[in-house]
Amino acid sequence: MARLLKTNWVKKSLALILTYAVIQLLISTNILGGYYQDTLVTICINIILAVSLNLITGFTGQFSLGHAGFMSIGAYTCAIVVLRYQTLPSFILGVFLAALTAAIVGFLVGLPTLRLRGDYLAIATLGMAEIIKNVFLNLDKITNGAAGLSGIPQFINWFWLFVFTAGTVLLILNFVNSSHGRACISIREDEIAAEAMGVNTTKYKVIAFIIGAACAGVAGAIYASYFYFIQPTLFGFLKSIDILVIVVFGGLGSISGSVIAAVVLALISTYLQAFSEIRMVLYAVLLVVIMIFRPQGLMGSKEVSLAVLGKLGGLFRDRKERV
Amino acid sequence: MPILAVNRLTKYFGGLTAVYNVNMELEEHELVGLIGPNGAGKTTIFNLLTGIHEPSSGTITLARDGKSIALQKLKPHEICNAGVTRTFQNIRLFKDLTVLDNVRIAMHKNIGYGLVSGLFRLPLFGREEKAILEKSAELLNIFNLLDKKDELAKNLSYGDQRRLEIARALATKPVLLLLDEPAAGMNPVETTQLAELICWIREYFKLTILLIEHDMSLVMKICERIYVLNYGLVIAHGTPDEIRTNKQVIEAYLGEDVGNGNA
Amino acid sequence: MEQFLQQVINGISLGSIYALIALGYTMVYGIIKLINFAHCDVYMIGAYVGYFCMRNFNMGFLPSLLMAMVVCTTVGVLIEKIAYKPLRNATRIAALITAIGVSLFLEYGTMFFVKATVRTYPPMTGFMAKSFKVGNTVITMQQVIIAAVTVILMVLLQFIVKKTRIGKAMRAVSQDKDAAELMGINVDATISFTFAIGSALAGAAGILVGVYYNSINPLMGILPGLKAFVAAVFGGIGLIPGAMIGGYIIGATEVFVAGYGRSMYKDAVVFAILILILLVKPSGLLGRDKKEKV
Secondary structure, three states: OHHHHHHHHHHHHHHHHHHHHHHHHHHHOOOOOHHHHHHHHHHHHHHHHHHHHHHHHHHOOOOOOOHHHHHHHHHHHHHHHHHHOOOHHHHHHHHHHHHHHHHHHHHHHHHHHOOOOHHHHHHHHHHHHHHHHHHHHHOHHHHOHHHOEOOOOOOOOHHHHHHHHHHHHHHHHHHHOOHHHHHHHHHHHOHHHHHHOOOOHHHHHHHHHHHHHHHHHHHHHHHHHHHOOEOHHHHOHHHHHHHHHHHHHHOOOOHHHHHHHHHHHHHHHHHHHHHHHHHHHHHHHHHHHHHHHOOOOOOOOOOOOOOHHHHHHHHHHHHHHHO | OOOEEEEEEEEEEOOEEEEEEEEEEEOOOOEEEEEOOOOOOHHHHHHHHOOOOOOOEEEEEEEEOOEEEEOOOOOHHHHHHHOEEEOOOOOOOOOOOEHHHHHHHHOHHHOOOOHHHHHHOOHHHHHHHHHHHHHHHHHHHHOOOHHHOOOEHHHOOHHHHHHHHHHHHHHOOOOEEEEEOOOOOOOHHHHHHHHHHHHHHHHHHOOEEEEEOOOHHHHHHHOOEEEEEEOOEEEEEEOHHHHHHOHHHHHHHHOOOOOOOOO | OHHHHHHHHHHHHHHHHHHHHHHHHHHHHHHHOOOOOOHHHHHHHHHHHHHHHHHHOOOOHHHHHHHHHHHHHHHHHHHHHHHHHHHOOOOHHHHHHHHHHHHHHHHHHHHHHHOOOOEEOOOOOHHHHOEEEEOOEEEEHHHHHHHHHHHHHHHHHHHHHHHOHHHHHHHHHHHOHHHHHHOOOOHHHHHHHHHHHHHHHHHHHHHHHHHHHOEEOOOOOHHHHHHHHHHHHHHOOOOHHHHHHHHHHHHHHHHHHHHOOOHHHHHHHHHHHHHHHHHHOOOOOOOOOOOOOO
């Protein structure tokens, strides 16, 4: 048993290193040029955002429509830090501060609002994100208001991008596979039964919310550092919706689903650039069609395992069950 | 000192009195039945005991390790941590999770590692998870559910679901177990097996058990004492023999006369 | 004091519009428990229909209003039939994503046809351009019309919901869809009808906004839509009187915050009020708290 775990662990590390190396090679040889690098960064940011929202919505069952709010807090925190001290260590510090500030705000917002359920929580978190946006719009001295902050030095490169992305995904993966994560999942399944079985539901909802917020903060920090420029309206309601779409498309409660969906949707979006006039219309139609024909998302709540054969077998079994 | 003392427990829902002035005492290791016609307030008492509803007035006191704990102000998870757990009348398993996970979740309160160990997979995490796995397997084995540990709870047979719910409750290591109609929907053979199981777990886990049940033969057979509830009031309590012959109880169940019995 | 009265008048105008939109949200939520994100775009379409009727076909205000309502009704019913009906038994979140998809489709579809530019409504002439003074408070004819149209539509809605057969069916379906079906109510038709009424009201709101604020664009629905939904939640979602009261309160709040020099914070205040009411009374002003039965 222990040996199996170890080999599995080794396999996972190998897969990670391989991913890193291949993409590094593609970047070094310039096969992955500027435009595709933008896509790559967007994919990584969206992976972090989607996986962290999945923790809140998919695993813990708390419907949040305000994830972009936490992202904006991270983006501004990191931007302000690196604009003042333009060094790599201060960028790393900025990312951690971004996570910390977002976590604190997540705690302050989560504690009162997580008593609400379902759509009410969704609408409260939406309101919260709008308030955050409004505050950033009005704090002229710190955030430069609606004009936003520009000229943010770019410290993020593929190495750091990979570290932060893989890091957050692994942390969340570890969390949902721990007893604490199971406590969160039990809240999604049946809150009253979870309480009766000794799960402090308020505590675990808030914990999920804090971890999710902190990761969104990291995503925001990466965004600010890569794209030079941020302004409050970038992190509005539509951004929150974008993230939710990735999560639902990948499958609520599936980390690998979120990762795959983030990649697929970014590729679709890149491909649709060619039809810029009707890009959003096609995207919208796609969304509706996917929801009508596969409302549980790509993966449902299942995970992709490393063993491809096992996966295929799983798909097969799945089909039989449905008949 | 009784392990559970309920004193003048009352619950109003708006204008409706669901439970009124209920007094109840359970001695350690007792198996006590709570019976009454539909709508008498039995499940409401369970909900009050487990903190799902807050009592309008009255006290609930749990005695444990020489200390007495006032349950009436605690939240459900705190009550569970104090040592009181329950099953539900309408089965509330975590339906889309595996049998194993259902039990593992209930062990959460006794987990020996913190958030940081969990997030970073520190060695403590591995050791504790292994221990949980072993304990879960042991518990599932008792209930003949071990070979079904990877099945989703919703795919179990009805009887298995009932038993899994008891197993899950036991995983929290309670001193007092509340069973809400565990035999509902079971056939006579299953009911007999269940009766044996209930008696057996009481001995094995050294529990006190309070049992709501409609199946009168089951209650009469295994309970040492019975409380009878009607319209939110305790109308009688005593041994099964005393209850069987109690005039008020017979009236409550059959109506004073057929004409205006349930009006 | 005069400024206060002026704010009240402006608040009523804006509140009327929010209330009209909020009604659609609340009725649809009441009947199929869906936050119909596309509703705000139906309102936008209403504004565009009004614009084309008045500018390109030289129609008067009333015919344009009716036209906008008819077109929006059709759009609303089509949305329900094509996008929502297949998902009636899917999870709430899948339905919500679909609603978002439809919303994006309408926004960017409209943008494709009419371009993203802001358009201005033709200036009102004659009767519609009049205004009069009460003391120092100015009331424009447009404001009177907004208030009047809103009140008439609300009375009509109350009549339909309370007195007609289909209204009774709507109330029954919102209580318990399965039971209503067993009682011989055509649930599909009732849901379609609910969408129809809600969309007609949104269409009316769209053209009223065009007349009142002049400028329209394909994304104009998003923010008013959010605020109207806030209004519906504020009043108690699923409750028709709640949406009306909520609409007026949110509208008035916004106007007052803006009127007293805090216009940058007006959205924040609206959402803060929302969060506050949710925390104090999650079921809204007129709603009743429901606890899950254990």
